Amino acid sequence: MKISNGVDKEINLLNPNLNRPEAKPEELIRPARRKTNKPFKRVASVLISLLVIYIIFGLGKPSGEKSANWFYNLPIISQIKHLVESADSKLKGENNDRINILLLGIGGRNHDGGLLTDTIILAGLKPSEKKLSLLSIPRDLAVPIENMGWQRINSVNAYAETKLPGSGGLAVSQTVSDIFQIPIDYYLTVDFAGFEKIIDDLGGIKIKVENTFDDYKYPVLGSENAPWEQRWEYLHIDKGEQTMNGALALKYVRSRHAAGLEGSDFARSHRQQKVLEAIKAKVMSLNILFKPSAIAKIISDINANHSTNLKIWEIVKLWGLAKDITSENITSRVLDNNPSGLLIDTVGPDGAYLLSPTSGDFSEIQYLVNNIFADAPLTDREKVKQEPAAIEIRNGTWINGLANRMALDLEKYGFNIIRIGNSGQQNFQKSVIYDLTYGEKIQALTILKNKTNANVALGMPEWLINDLAKEMAKEPTSKPIQPDFILILGRDADQTQSGIENTAQ
Numbered sequence: 001m002k003i004s005n006g007v008d009k010e011i012n013l014l015n016p017n018l019n020r021p022e023a024k025p026e027e028l029i030r031p032a033r034r035k036t037n038k039p040f041k042r043v044a045s046v047l048i049s050l051l052v053i054y055i056i057f058g059l060g061k062p063s064g065e066k067s068a069n070w071f072y073n074l075p076i077i078s079q080i081k082h083l084v085e086s087a088d089s090k091l092k093g094e095n096n097d098r099i100n101i102l103l104l105g106i107g108g109r110n111h112d113g114g115l116l117t118d119t120i121i122l123a124g125l126k127p128s129e130k131k132l133s134l135l136s137i138p139r140d141l142a143v144p145i146e147n148m149g150w151q152r153i154n155s156v157n158a159y160a161e162t163k164l165p166g167s168g169g170l171a172v173s174q175t176v177s178d179i180f181q182i183p184i185d186y187y188l189t190v191d192f193a194g195f196e197k198i199i200d201d202l203g204g205i206k207i208k209v210e211n212t213f214d215d216y217k218y219p220v221l222g223s224e225n226a227p228w229e230q231r232w233e234y235l236h237i238d239k240g241e242q243t244m245n246g247a248l249a250l251k252y253v254r255s256r257h258a259a260g261l262e263g264s265d266f267a268r269s270h271r272q273q274k275v276l277e278a279i280k281a282k283v284m285s286l287n288i289l290f291k292p293s294a295i296a297k298i299i300s301d302i303n304a305n306h307s308t309n310l311k312i313w314e315i316v317k318l319w320g321l322a323k324d325i326t327s328e329n330i331t332s333r334v335l336d337n338n339p340s341g342l343l344i345d346t347v348g349p350d351g352a353y354l355l356s357p358t359s360g361d362f363s364e365i366q367y368l369v370n371n372i373f374a375d376a377p378l379t380d381r382e383k384v385k386q387e388p389a390a391i392e393i394r395n396g397t398w399i400n401g402l403a404n405r406m407a408l409d410l411e412k413y414g415f416n417i418i419r420i421g422n423s424g425q426q427n428f429q430k431s432v433i434y435d436l437t438y439g440e441k442i443q444a445l446t447i448l449k450n451k452t453n454a455n456v457a458l459g460m461p462e463w464l465i466n467d468l469a470k471e472m473a474k475e476p477t478s479k480p481i482q483p484d485f486i487l488i489l490g491r492d493a494d495q496t497q498s499g500i501e502n503t504a505q
Contacts, residue, residue, distance in 0.1 A: 089313065089317070091185070091314055091317050091318060091321070092183070092185035092186065093125075093183065093185040094127060094321075097126055097127060097128050098124060098125070098126060098182075098373075099124070099125040099127070099185050099186075099318070099321075100122065100123070100124050100125075100182055100183060100184050100185050100186075101122075101123040101124075101125070101184075101185065101186045101187065101188065102120070102121075102122055102123075102169075102172060102173050102176055102184050102186070102187040102188070103119070103120070103121040103122075103123055103187075103188050103190075104117050104119065104120060104157065104168075104169060104172060104187065104188065104189040104190070105117065105118050105119030105120075105189075105190055105191075105192070105195065105272075106118060106157065106168075106189060106190075106191050106192075107191065107192050114191070115157055115158035115161050115162070115168065116139070116154045116155060116157065116158050117139060117153070117154045117156070117157045117172060118139065118154070118192075118254065119136075119139075119253070119272050120136070120137040120138075120139065120153065120154070120172070120176075121134055121135065121136050121137070121269075121272065121273070121276075122134075122135040122137060122176065122180075122184075122369070123135075124369075124372060124373070125318075125321060125322055125325075126373050127321045129329070129373065130324055130325050130326075130329055131325065131329045131330075131331070131373055132322065132325050132329065132330045132331070133330070133331045133332075133333070133372045133373060134273050134276070134330065134331070134332045134333070135332075135333050135334075135335065135368075135369065135372065136266075136269035136270075136272065136273060136332075136333070136334040136335065137153065137176070137335055138153075138265050138266065138269065138334075138335055138336070138343070138355055139152060139153060139154035139265065140152050140153075140154070140265065140353060140354055140355045141153045141335070141343070141354075141355050141356075142346065142348065142354040142355060142356045143156070143175050143179055144178075145159065145175075149349070150348060150349075150354070151348075152352070152354065153172070153175065153176075156168075156171050156172045156175050157169070157171065157172050157189070159171070160172075166307070168189065169187040169188075169189045169307060169308070169309065170187070170309070172187065173187045179362045179365075180362065180365065180366055180369050181362075181366050182366075182369055182370070186308065186309055186310050186314070187308060187309060188306060188307075188308045188310075189306065189307045189308070190306050191306075192250055192254075194301060194306055195246065195249075195250055196245075196246030196247055196249075196250050197246060197301035198246070198279070198298060198301055199244070199245065199246035199249050199279065200245055200246040201297050201298045201301060202279070202282045202283065202298075203282075204243050204244055204245045204246075204249075204282075205243070205244055205249060205275065205278040205279055205281075205282050206241055206242070206243055206244075206278060206281075206282070207241070207242055207243075207244055207249070207252065207274060207275065207278050208240070208241050208242075208274075209237050209238065209239050209240060209241070209242050209252075210239070211239060211260060211261050211262055212236075212237070212238060212239045213235070213236065213237035213238075213239075213252070213255075213258055213262055214234075214235070214236050214258060214259045214260075215234070215235040215236075215251075215255045215256075215257050215258040215259070216232070216234050216235075216257070216259070217232045217257040218232060218233050218234070218235040218251060218255055218257070219231060219232060220232060220233050235251055235255060235258075237252065249275055252271055252275065253268065253271050253272045253275050254268070255268065256268060264336075266334050266336035266337075266338070269334040269336075270332075270334060273332045273334075277327070277330070331372060331373070333368070333372065335355075335365065337355060339418065339419045339420065339421075340407055340417040340418065340419060340420045341358070342357060342358055342359075342364050342365050342368065342404060343355040343356065343357060343358060344356060344357075344358045358404065359400055359401040359404065360400070363400075363401055364401045364404045364405060364408075367401075367404075367405050367408060368408050371408065371409075374409075374412065375412055376412040376413040376414075380413055380447050380451075381412075381413055381414050383443050383444070383447060384413050384414040384415060384443075384444055384447060385414050386443070387441050387443045387444045388414070388416065388444075389415055389416065389437075389441050389444040389445075389448070389484040389485060390415075390416045390417075390418045390481055390482070390483045390484050390485075391410065391415050391416065391417055391418065391448070391483055391484065391485050391486075391487055392417075392418055392419040392420075392421075392468075392471075392483040392485075392486045392487070393406055393407050393410075393417060393419070393420050393421075393486075393487045393489065394420075394421055394422060394423040394467075394486065394487070394488045394489070395421070395422045395423060395426065395488075395489050396423040396425065396426055396427070396428030396431070396432075396488040396489050396490050397426055397427075397428060397489060397490060397491050397493075397494070398426055399491065399494050402489050402493060402494060403420045403421065403422070403489060404420055406452070406487070406489060406493060407420050409451075410448070410451070410452075413447060413451070415444070415448070418481045418483055419471060419483070421471065423464075423467070423488050424463050424464065424466075424467040425463060428488055428489065428490035428491065429490045429491050429492065430454070430455055430490045430492055431452055431453065431454035431455070431487065431488065431489050431490040431492055431493045432454055432455050432456075432457055432487075432488045432490070433445070433448060433449060433452070433454045433455070433456045433457070433485050433486070433487050433488075434457050434458075434459075434460050434464070434485065434486040434487075434488070435456055435457070435458055435484075435485055436460075436482070436483060436484055436485065436486065437484050437485070438458055439458075441484055441485075444484070444485075445485065448485060448487070452487065452489075452493065453492065454487065454490075454493075460486070464486070464488075468486070
């Protein structure tokens with residue numbers, strides 16, 4: 001699958017007409033331009049648009065001049081005219097109502113393993129519905145790399161940069177495009193120094209820490225070769241709302257050895273998404289437009305620590321499409337290895353820890369990516385919210401990935417999918433719901449039945465009771481969650497759409 005050209009080009013900010021996007025005439029929409037008598041409002045709008053786009057997505061790195069000089073020396077009127085004209089062009093992906101942007105975080109060359117991608121987030125924008133999706137991809141995900149076999153996805157950037165400096169973002173984009181079977185329209189790479197500086201430029205951010213945070217083994221920068229006991233520091237953050245500067249926020253999103261619930265890479269991915277949303281909230285709460293020195297400082301720090309294949313006019317256009325997205329329209333997902341997750345722990349040929357798709361291929365993850373914006377009817381979601389139900393899904397067929405695809409659909413209704421697996425018997429033609437509440441959650445049961453077209457049974461057969469006991473015995477907690485409903489999928493479920501539009505191409 002082909003994706004956009006990721007080679008950065010020089011942007012002439014003194015002569016914006018040289019930066020006109022190349023596009024075929026049939027790809028451009030040229031509505032009649034409206035004149036305005038309010039040039040200041042236009043200038044203000046574009047400046048604040050640039051700034052917020054830079055920070056919310058971390059997008060945009062003009063090449064050439066230092067960004068502070070760029071800001072003060074920018075021929076505003078000429079540049080605004082160019083930006084407005086360019087905004088008539090379509091962004092990559094806009095015609096398909098899906099713009100995919102890959103966000104990459106690296107340590108930078110001053111860090112140990114600084115070219116490995118510590119953060120990989122696929123951001124999807126659906127302009128027609130003003131929706132944004134954030135899908136965190138774990139760094140240990142196994143992907144094929146040419147001439148190297150299956151390796152961690154976090155090494156793709158490093159391999160590419162070693163061969164050809166500046167090619168890492170494009171290489172990771174191509175890899176994600178290949179495994180997910182979607183185009184990656186744009187990419188952004190930011191290093192840790194830029195992350196810290198931007199947050200400090202904003203005066204810090206507020207984060208709601210969900211669990212008391214203790215990491216007794218956080219690595220001290222520059223102490224990689226020090227005596228063992230001097231290589232680590234103790235990181236502690238109290239539960240509750242905390243104001244974090246850049247250094248603390250970076251530690252919060254990078255920590256890998258925290259105690260308890262925060263100790264996994266998947267919890268780290270959730271924290272990364274929370275920090276992105278906190279940065280956005282801080283930007284929107286500040287009257288930055290009337291603080292030119294602050295704007296110049298932020299742009300300078302961004303320019304020094306980012307790379308992207310976005311052009312100036314694309315940044316402005318992207319801002320116009322994304323500026324009205326509310327938190328309610330942001331969907332956040334993490335690819336993980338929990339009982340209902342799409343990944344499992346594996347070991348590579350060299351003994352390295354890897355994460356691989358549970359289905360043996362990327363079809364289930366592709367289904368998630370293609371349908372991430374699909375939604376269940378609001379009335380059904382409200383009913384399930386009033387009557388929460390835990391569901392265990394078992395595949396009663398030999399159709400690969402059927403249970404995981406159904407789980408992805410039912411989660412959109414608000415059902416809590418606690419376990420996914422294969423049934424002890426896999427000869428089911430018709431799907432069956434075993435109601436363990438015996439009618440106490442009739443509203444949730446009705447929705448589940450209608451959306452799966454399954455039969456309902458109150459008693460469980462002996463073989464299913466034994467299967468359930470074995471599964472619950474494997475739970476890591478002393479009090480495993482008992483489901484309200486057990487859904488066993490038959491062959492008919494392969495055609496069931498669960499009331500959700502399938503947007504897969």
